[in-house]
Amino acid sequence: MINPAFQYPIFGTEIQCPHCRQTIPALTLTDTYLCPRHGAFEADPKTEELVHLQSGRHWRQWEGEWYRQHTHPDGIRFEIHEALDRLYTQGYRATKVMIAYRYQELVSAYLERSNPWRGGNNEAKVPRLYGLPVVFSPEHTEDPSWDVINFALEKEPGVPVRYPYFRLFD
Numbered sequence: 001m002i003n004p005a006f007q008y009p010i011f012g013t014e015i016q017c018p019h020c021r022q023t024i025p026a027l028t029l030t031d032t033y034l035c036p037r038h039g040a041f042e043a044d045p046k047t048e049e050l051v052h053l054q055s056g057r058h059w060r061q062w063e064g065e066w067y068r069q070h071t072h073p074d075g076i077r078f079e080i081h082e083a084l085d086r087l088y089t090q091g092y093r094a095t096k097v098m099i100a101y102r103y104q105e106l107v108s109a110y111l112e113r114s115n116p117w118r119g120g121n122n123e124a125k126v127p128r129l130y131g132l133p134v135v136f137s138p139e140h141t142e143d144p145s146w147d148v149i150n151f152a153l154e155k156e157p158g159v160p161v162r163y164p165y166f167r168l169f170d
Contacts, residue, residue: 007028007029008026008028009026009030009031009032009033009042009043009045010031010043010045010048011026011033011043011050011061012026013025013026014026014033015033015041015050016066017033017035017037017038017041018041018050018052018059018066018068019035019037019038019052020035020037020038022035022036022037024036024041031043031044031045033050038052038054039052039053039054040052040053040054041053048060048061049069050066058071060147060148061148062145062148062149063145067148067149067150068150069150070103070106070150071106072106073106073107073109073110076099076103076106076107076150076151077107077110077129079150079151080097080099080129080130080151081130083151083153084130084132084153087153087155092155092156093155093156094132094153094154094155094156095132095133095154095155095156096132096133096134096135096153096154097129097130097132097133097134097135097151097152097153097154098134098135098136098137098151098152098153098154099134099135099136099137099150099151100136100137100146100147100149100150100151101136101137101138101139101141101146102146102147103136103150103151104136107129108127110129111127111128111129111134112127112128112129112131113125113127113128137152
């Protein structure tokens with residue numbers, strides 16, 4: 001008799017669609033999940049990534065949430081902008097952005113590097129995105145979440161607010 005676990009993709013019998021968060025079923029004897037709104041997603045057991053077959057976008061999972069793995073700087077910049085907007089609508093303000101080290105080469109050319117109106121201030125040398133200081137996660141870290149998540153926001157002191165697409169750090 002065939003083990004039922006081998007009849008489904010690596011993430012089990014169903015997952016949440018990374019786009020709409022609707023629960024979607026796995027197709028038996030395949031590595032595919034099918035969302036009625038967004039189409040097919042293929043699970044790659046070697047990389048543990050979920051690939052949207054129509055767009056080629058990749059996701060990885062951390063603590064039950066899907067994180068898109070970016071290949072273009074506009075994708076991660078847009079994601080950070082959306083997170084900042086969500087935070088602002090909740091009544092908070094970010095004070096710093098920490099981006100996963102794996103994106104350093106991808107986004108570095110797009111960071112603001114100087115603020116001539118501040119004169120010789122050392123703060124002007126800190127790279128910025130949307131006016132916020134940017135730091136990168138350590139290249140070699142024992143925290144495996146940085147292999148999956150894309151960025152974290154530091155916010156002004158107050159009640160912690162968490163979103164599934166990024167982490168806040170205090």
